[in-house]
Amino acid sequence: MQSKPLIQFLLFHPCLVLxxxxxxxxxxxxxxxxxxxxxxxxxxxxxxxxxxRPPTVEKDFTRFELQPISVTPAFQGKRYPxxxxxxxxxxxxxxxxxxxxxxGEILQFRGYLDEPRHHFIPxxxxxxxxxxxxxxxxxxSLKSWAQIERHGSHPVGLWLRPLFxxxxxxxxxxxxxxxxxxxxxxxxxxxxxxxxxxxxxxxxLKQLGIIHIFVxxxxxxxxxxxxxHFLLARLGLARPLITLLVxxxxxxxxxxxxxxxxxxxxxxxxxxxxxxxxxxGFLNVLGLSAILFLVWSPRSLFSPSFQFSYVSVAAIGVFxxxxxxxxxxxHHALKELFTSRVRIHREGLEFxxxxxxxxxxxxxxRCPRSCSRVLGVSxxxxxxxxxxxxxxxLLQVLLLPLTVxxxxxxVWTQSIHNLLFVPLFSVMTPACLALFLFFPLPFSxxxxxxxxxxxxxxxxxxxxxxxxxxxxxxxxxxxxxxGAFFLVFMALYHLxxxxxxxxxxxLGHAAALVVPVVLLWIRLHGPVPETGLLQLTLxxxxxxxxxxxxxxxxxxxxxxxxGTLSASGEPVDFVGxxxxxxxxxxxxxxxxxxxxxxxxxxxxxxxxxxxxxAFPIRTVYGFAPAPPRLWLKAGQRFAIAGVVHHxxxxxxxxxxxxxxxxxxxxxxxxxxxxxxxxxxxxxxxSDVEETLTGGLHQVTALKVAHHGSRFSSSxxxxxxxxxxxALISAGRRNLFGHPSAVTLQxxxxxxxxVYTTSQAGTLRIETNGNxxxxxxxxxxxxxxxxxxxxxxSTENSVGGGQ
Numbered sequence: 001m002q003s004k005p006l007i008q009f010l011l012f013h014p015c016l017v018l019x020x021x022x023x024x025x026x027x028x029x030x031x032x033x034x035x036x037x038x039x040x041x042x043x044x045x046x047x048x049x050x051x052x053r054p055p056t057v058e059k060d061f062t063r064f065e066l067q068p069i070s071v072t073p074a075f076q077g078k079r080y081p082x083x084x085x086x087x088x089x090x091x092x093x094x095x096x097x098x099x100x101x102x103x104g105e106i107l108q109f110r111g112y113l114d115e116p117r118h119h120f121i122p123x124x125x126x127x128x129x130x131x132x133x134x135x136x137x138x139x140x141s142l143k144s145w146a147q148i149e150r151h152g153s154h155p156v157g158l159w160l161r162p163l164f165x166x167x168x169x170x171x172x173x174x175x176x177x178x179x180x181x182x183x184x185x186x187x188x189x190x191x192x193x194x195x196x197x198x199x200x201x202x203x204x205l206k207q208l209g210i211i212h213i214f215v216x217x218x219x220x221x222x223x224x225x226x227x228x229h230f231l232l233a234r235l236g237l238a239r240p241l242i243t244l245l246v247x248x249x250x251x252x253x254x255x256x257x258x259x260x261x262x263x264x265x266x267x268x269x270x271x272x273x274x275x276x277x278x279x280x281g282f283l284n285v286l287g288l289s290a291i292l293f294l295v296w297s298p299r300s301l302f303s304p305s306f307q308f309s310y311v312s313v314a315a316i317g318v319f320x321x322x323x324x325x326x327x328x329x330x331h332h333a334l335k336e337l338f339t340s341r342v343r344i345h346r347e348g349l350e351f352x353x354x355x356x357x358x359x360x361x362x363x364x365x366r367c368p369r370s371c372s373r374v375l376g377v378s379x380x381x382x383x384x385x386x387x388x389x390x391x392x393x394l395l396q397v398l399l400l401p402l403t404v405x406x407x408x409x410x411v412w413t414q415s416i417h418n419l420l421f422v423p424l425f426s427v428m429t430p431a432c433l434a435l436f437l438f439f440p441l442p443f444s445x446x447x448x449x450x451x452x453x454x455x456x457x458x459x460x461x462x463x464x465x466x467x468x469x470x471x472x473x474x475x476x477x478x479x480x481x482x483g484a485f486f487l488v489f490m491a492l493y494h495l496x497x498x499x500x501x502x503x504x505x506x507l508g509h510a511a512a513l514v515v516p517v518v519l520l521w522i523r524l525h526g527p528v529p530e531t532g533l534l535q536l537t538l539x540x541x542x543x544x545x546x547x548x549x550x551x552x553x554x555x556x557x558x559x560x561x562x563g564t565l566s567a568s569g570e571p572v573d574f575v576g577x578x579x580x581x582x583x584x585x586x587x588x589x590x591x592x593x594x595x596x597x598x599x600x601x602x603x604x605x606x607x608x609x610x611x612x613x614a615f616p617i618r619t620v621y622g623f624a625p626a627p628p629r630l631w632l633k634a635g636q637r638f639a640i641a642g643v644v645h646h647x648x649x650x651x652x653x654x655x656x657x658x659x660x661x662x663x664x665x666x667x668x669x670x671x672x673x674x675x676x677x678x679x680x681x682x683x684x685x686s687d688v689e690e691t692l693t694g695g696l697h698q699v700t701a702l703k704v705a706h707h708g709s710r711f712s713s714s715x716x717x718x719x720x721x722x723x724x725x726a727l728i729s730a731g732r733r734n735l736f737g738h739p740s741a742v743t744l745q746x747x748x749x750x751x752x753x754v755y756t757t758s759q760a761g762t763l764r765i766e767t768n769g770n771x772x773x774x775x776x777x778x779x780x781x782x783x784x785x786x787x788x789x790x791x792x793s794t795e796n797s798v799g800g801g802q
Contacts, residue, residue, distance in 0.1 A: 013283045013284055013287065014284070014287075015283075015284040015285070015286075015287030015288045015291065016283045016284060016286060016287035016314070017287070018287060018291060019286075019287035019288075019290040019291050019294075019310075020287075022290075022291060022294055023290070023294065023301055026294065026298050026301050027301060027302075027479075037081070037137055037138070039113055039138075041112070041114070042112075043112070043113075044110055044111065044112060045071055045072065045073075045110065045111065045112070045113050046070075046071070046072045046073075046108070046109075046110050047066070047068060047070075047071050047084060047108065047109055047110075047111070047113075047140065048068070048069045048070045048071075048106065048107075048108045048151070049066035049067055049068040049069055049084060049106070049107060049108075050066065050067055050069065050104055050105065050106045050107070050153075050154035050156075050157065051064050051065070051066060051101065051102070051103050051104060051105050051107065051157070052065045052066060052067040052083060052103075053065040053103065053255050053256070054103050054164055054167075054255060055101055055102075055103075057090070058090075059090070060089060060090055061087050061088065061089055061090060062087075062088050062090055062101070063085060063086065063087050063088075064085070064086040064088075064101070064107070065083050065084075065085060065086075065134075065136065066083060066084045066085075066086055066107065067083055068080040068083070068084055069106070071113075081137065082132075082135045082136060082137040082138075083134075083135050083136045083137070084113070084136065084137070084138050084139065084140060085116065085131065085136050085138070085139040085140070086107075086109075086139070086140050086142070087139065087140070087141045087142070088142050088144075088145055088148070089142075089143070089144075102153075102157065102161060102164065102165075103157050103160060103161060103164045104153045104154045104155075104156050104157010104158065104160065104161055105150060105152075105153055105154075105157060106150065106151040106152055106153060106154055107148050107149070107150060107151070108148070108149040108150075108151055109140070109142060109147050109148045109149065110147065111140040111141070111142055111147070112140065112141075113138040113139075113140060114138060114139055114140070114141070114733070115128060115138065115139075116128050116131050116136070116138070116139050117139070117542075117732070118779065119540045119541065119542065119579055119761075119762075120540050120761025120762050120776075120777050120778070120779040121539055121540050121541075121579055121582070121583045121761070121762050121777065122583055122586045122587070122762065122777055122782075122784075123475070123476060123582040123583045123584075123585060123586025123587070124578065124579055124582050124583060124586075126779050129302075132299075133258070133297070133299050133300065133302075133303055134257070134258070160252060163249060163252060163253060164253070167191065167253055167436075169439075169440075170435075170436050170439055171187065171191075173439050173448075174186055174187065174448075177445075177448045177449075177452065178448075178451075178452050178455065179452075179456075181455075181456075181459050182451075182452055182455035182456060182459065183196070184196045184197055184198075184201065185455045185458065185459060186428075186432055186451065186455060188214045189213070189214055189220075189425060189428060189429065189432065190220070190428075190429060190432035190433070190436070191253065191254055192215070192220075192254040192255065192260070194214065194215065197214065204462060204463070204466045205462070206407070206409060206411075207411070207466060207469045207471055208411070208413075208414075208417045208421070208462065208465060208466065208469060209396075209411035209413065209414030209417050209418065209469075210414075210417055210418060210421045210422075212308075213421060213422065213425050215259075219422070219425075219426070219429075220263075220429055221247060221250070221251075221260075221263045221264050221267040221268075222267045222270075223426050223429040223430060224246065224247065224250055224429065224430070224433060225243055225247060225267055225268065225271045226271075227429070227430035227433060228242065228243040228246050229243060229271070240271070240272060243271070244268060247264050247267075247268055248264075250264075251264045258297075258300065258303070258305070258306075259303070259305035259306075259309070262289075262293060262305070262306065262309050263309060265289050265293075266286060266289060266309065266310075266313050269282075269285045269286070269289060270282055270285075270286075270313075273285060282317050282321075283314070283317045283318065286310070286313055286314060286317060290310055293306070304402070304406045307402055308399060308402060311398060311399060311402065312395055312398075312399065315394060315395060315398050316391060316395075319394055319493075320387065320390060320391045320394060323387065323390050324387055326386075327382075327383045327384075327386040327387050327390075328383065330379075330382060330383060330386060332379075334378070334379040334382060335379040388419060388422070388423070389419060392415045392418045392419050392422075393415050393513065394513070396414050396415045396418070397489070397513050397516070397517060398486075398489070400485075400517060400520065401477050401481070401482040401485045401486075401520060402482070404474050404476065404477055404520075404524070405476045405477055405482065406476075408473050408474055408475065408476060408581070408582060408585045409471060409472075409473060410471065410472040410473070410474055410521075411469065411470070411471050412470040412471070412472070413468070413469050413470045417465065417469075420461075420465075421462075424458060424461075425458070427454075428451070428454060428455070428458070431447065431450070431451050431454070432451065434447060435447050435448060435451060473581070473585060473590075473614045473615075474524040474525075474585060474590075475524060475585040475586055475587075475588055476582075476585065476586060477520065477523070477524065481520065481523060484519075485516045485519070485520055486516075488515060488516045488519065489512050489513075489516045490512075492508060492511045492512035492515055492516075493508065493509060493512040495508055525590075526588070527554065527588075528550075528554035528556070528587070528588040528589065529554060530552065530553050530554050531550075531552065531554070532552045532768060533550075533552060533766050533767065533768055534549075534550070534551060534552055534643055534671075534673045534676065534766070534767050534768075534769070535548075535549070535550040535764060535765070535766050536548075536549055536671075536678055536701070536764065536765040537549075537550070537583075537762060537763070537764040537765075538703065538727050538729055538757060538762065538763045538764075539562065539579065539580060539583060539729075539757070539762050540579075540757040540761045540762045540777075541562035541575050541579050541580065541607075541729070541757075542562075542564060542575070542731035542732075542734075543564070543603060543707070543730060543731030543734040543735075543736070543738070544560075544562040544563050544564060544575060544603035544604065544606075544607075544729070544731070545560045545562060545603065545604050545707070545729040546558060546559075546560050546561050546562035546575070546579075546580050546604075546607065546729075547559045547560060547680065547703065547729075548583065548584065548587070548589075549671070550587065550589075551593075551640050551641040551643055552641045552642060552643070552673075553640075553641040555593045555640055555641055556584065556587070556589040556591070556592050556593065557592055557593045557594045557595065557596075557640070558580070558584075558592055558594075558595045558596070558611070559595075559596045559598065559680055560596070560597060560598055560604040560605070560682075561575070561576055561580055561595065561597065561604070561605060561606070561607035561608040561611055562575035562576065562579060562580055562603070562604070562606070562607040563575050563576070563601075563602040563603045563604065563605060563606025563607050564602070564603065564606065573606060573607070573609050573610050575606065575607040576606065576607025576608065576609060576610035576611050577607075577610040579607075580607050580611060581607075581610060581611060581614050581615075583762075584611075584615065589615070590615070590616075591615055591616040591617070591618070592611075592615050592616070592617045592618070593618050593619070593640060594617070594618060594619040594620070594621060595608065595611070595617050595619075595620050595621070596621045596622050596632070596667055596669075597620070597621070597622040597623045597629075597667075598622060598623075598666040598667040598668075598680075598682035598683070599622070599623055599662055599663060599665055599666040599667070599682055599683055600623040600662060601662060601663070601683065604682075604683070605623060621667070622667050632647045632667050632669070633647060633650065633651070633652040634647055634648055634649055634650065634651050634652050635647065635652055642673060642674075642769075643671055643672070643673045644671070644672045644673075645669055645670070645671055646669060646670045646672070647667065647668070647669045648668045648669060648670065648692055648695065648696075649666065649667065649668035649684065649688060649691075649692060650665050650666075650667065663682070663683040663684060663685060663706060664684055664685055664687065664688045666681070666682025666683050666684050666688075666705075667682055668680065668681050668682055668684060668688075668692065670699065673767060673769045674768075674769025674770060675700075675769055675770055676700050676701075676767040676769050676770070676772055677697075677699045677700050677701070678699060678700060678701040678702070678703070678765070679696075679699045679701070679702050679703065679721060679723070680703045681702070681703055681704070681705035681712075682705065682706075683705060683706040683707075683712075684705045684706070684712060685705070685706065685709075685711045685712050686711060686712060686713075686714035686717065689705070689712065689713075689714050689716075689717035690714065690716065690717070692717070693716060693717055693720045696717075696720050696721055697720075697721075698720075698721060698722040698723075699721050699722075699723050700723070700724050700725065700767075700772060701723060701724065701725040701726075701727065701765055701772070702721060702723035702725065702726045702727070702752070703727055703729075704726050704727065704728045704739070704743070704747070706738075707728060707729055707730045707734075707736070707738040707739060708728040708730055708738045708739020708740055708743045708744070708756065709736070709738060709739075709740060709743065710740035710742045710743055712743070713743045713746055713747060714746075715746055715749075718746055718747065718749075718750045718752075719750065722750055722751070723747075723750070723752045724751070724752060724753065724790060725752060725753050725755075725765065725772075725774060725788075726747045726752040726753065726754045726755075727755055727756075727757075727763050727765075728754070728755070728756040728757070728758075729756075729757050730756050730757060730758045731758060732758045734758070739756055739758075753774070753788055755774070755776070755787070760776045760787070761776055761777050761778075761779060762776065762777040763775070763776055763777075764776075764777070764784055771789070771790060772789070772790055773786060773788070773789050774786075774787045774788045774789070775787060
């Protein structure tokens with residue numbers, strides 16, 4: 001690539017250039033919006049649909065993607081425009097029903113057609129858009145399997161059901177032969193069953209930078225193709241046809257999602273080009289496939305899997321494949337040591353070949369000839385290792401801005417771990433394929449035992465290396481920052497280093513790999529600017545609570561960290577990792593001055609498990625899941641950037657004679673910034689409020705206690721505090737009926753403006769200490785919008801939202 005002019009490369013690869021131009025145009029214009037189907041949220045719909053993908057069975061739920069046949073009454077006589085996601089809880093008595101539902105089966109049920117669950121939080125992706133790209137517009141949650149009626153099978157299911165039944169038998173066989181840890185490894189790696197990995201597994205794989213191995217992608221498909229290629233070596237021209245059929249069956253087996261289809265198309269195209277000797281046309285075929293996918297679904301350009309797939313494969317075609325000529329020169333130099341053969345190379349490789357060969361012959365002259373024979377035998381392995389090292393480093397660099405954008409994660413040691421694990425897992429994929437094909441036969445017991453031992457060793461290696469990682473978390477890079485990263489890389493890579501400075505092109509390649517990374521790291525490390533404003537942001541974390549406090553000097557803190565419970569009652573670290581942390585990164589926060597956990601309920605504390613790993617926290621107050629922590633008691637005061645904090649509860653001595661002790665032990669405190677004051681109440685009930693009224697005064701803003709429960713916010717308490725603003729954190733359609741209509745009426749009766757996260761999404765108060773602004777985050781426009789403004793000083797007005 002370096003020896004050819006850039007213009008010549010562009011002329012010989014018009015499809016790749018056209019795909020890049022189409023992508024830029026779609027990215028720039030982005031005229032597509034998420035389709036909105038207005039439905040009555042209180043209407044009960046009758047749905048008849050067939051199971052369009054194999055059911056996803058998790059610990060607590062079973063999920064189905066359904067292709068509707070009829071949706072009544074609204075869609076009577078019309079075709080529903082997409083698919084529906086059905087969720088049913090896995091009760092113990094329903095286990096048989098869970099296992100008997102198959103692909104293609106027709107189901108009928110009645111329920112609410114809801115928008116997919118989403119959270120309007122800055123820095124958090126809209127889950128509805130992800131499902132829209134998959135063709136899913138609504139979801140239905142049922143309480144029991146008894147609500148489902150079955151009506152036979154769809155014709156598509158009759159054709160493909162034998163394949164899925166074979167897969168189900170294979171999973172049952174593996175569950176008998178493998179321990180749970182090894183079973184998770186086999187099913188997630190070969191069949192793409194990501195739900196078998198628990199949270200701990202996924203966190204370890206992310207820390208190592210190898211989570212992509214467990215998402216069925218080009219790696220598995222490529223290994224599968226070349227396994228078939230070598231196993232079917234004696235079949236001649238029938239070999240590529242049978243390989244294509246195997247790939248199609250595998251794509252259907254793992255769920256034929258868009259990322260898997262794209263990976264299969266790219267890998268199969270590359271295989272056919274190489275098989276028929278058309279290697280130079282690979283990049284044009286890659287560009288053509290991208291154009292076809294973009295014409296079919298322009299929004300797929302914004303899919304992370306699309307971006308990762310095409311950037312990776314294009315980088316391999318543009319940079320790694322030309323590097324193979326260099327590794328071949330090393331291969332020949334090692335193989336021809338101390339022989340009379342002299343190889344003539346083209347395109348500037350002659351000099352490298354001769355230098356390396358003469359250098360080795362000079363330094364190995366006194367060594368036994370067995371050393372040269374060992375080097376000659378190892379020449380192919382050296383070549384492949386060189387290609388793998390270069391590919392691993394290059395892909396980590398080029399995918400770095402995309403990785404940080406979609407995961408906020410920067411794994412410095414990713415290249416090292418990929419060099420180790422990619423070859424190891426590449427060996428396991430064909431072994432799993434062989435077991436999948438022949439598990440009913442007697443000799444499969446031996447193969448299963450070998451795979452089991454291999455999986456045990458891999459698990460031990462993963463666990464052992466989990467502590468040897470170097471990870472940093474950053475905010476998402478903006479679009480122009482990603483574009484600048486790639487422009488700097490391309491400019492440095494293609495500069496005529498030898499002609500301008502007389503240095504080797506290898507130095508230019510090294511600069512291209514290092515300089516963009518350093519510039520991006522410096523850019524993402526920028527400090528949070530001082531605004532002179534106090535910001536209180538109540539996050540839309542569902543039926544939980546978390547408030548971010550940004551002080552006038554840029555210091556960040558949290559009061560509660562949100563959380564949720566799974567159906568089995570076990571805490572799930574979803575809110576901390578997927579909601580609170582991405583929001584903090586989007587605001588530029590890289591450390592927290594303090595975290596207050598008001599009381600020990602998981603809807604307020606569970607997110608702390610992830611946040612304590614992702615952010616340096618100076619001080620933890622309250623009911624932290626693990627020490628060290630400090631306790632806040634009534635009467636304590638402290639100040640940050642001119643904001644005075646006064647703790648009102650719990651009492652300094654004794655537990656107090658309260659009912660519902662956990663909630664009533666909540667930390668209550670006021671924040672005062674000049675003329676502005678806010679009261680944060682945790683989950684206290686009216687009996688605690690009664691004890692606090694004697695020491696309270698009128699406040700500007702009230703964070704309403706216990707998600708707006710009718711047992712809090714008593715009339716006497718509100719008569720004393722007289723809040724101008726009342727903010728409530730509650731989940732949409734929550735099981736507790738929060739906020740209570742009684743509480744809303746009490747708040748409005750004292751003249752408060754009342755807003756809930758269940759209706760308005762994330763809410764933010766901005767104040768300069770004189771006046772205040774109330775803003776809500778618009779998930780569609782990706783920015784804060786003004787709701788209300790009060791008592792703004794003309795000398796020092798409150799700034800706008802971000």
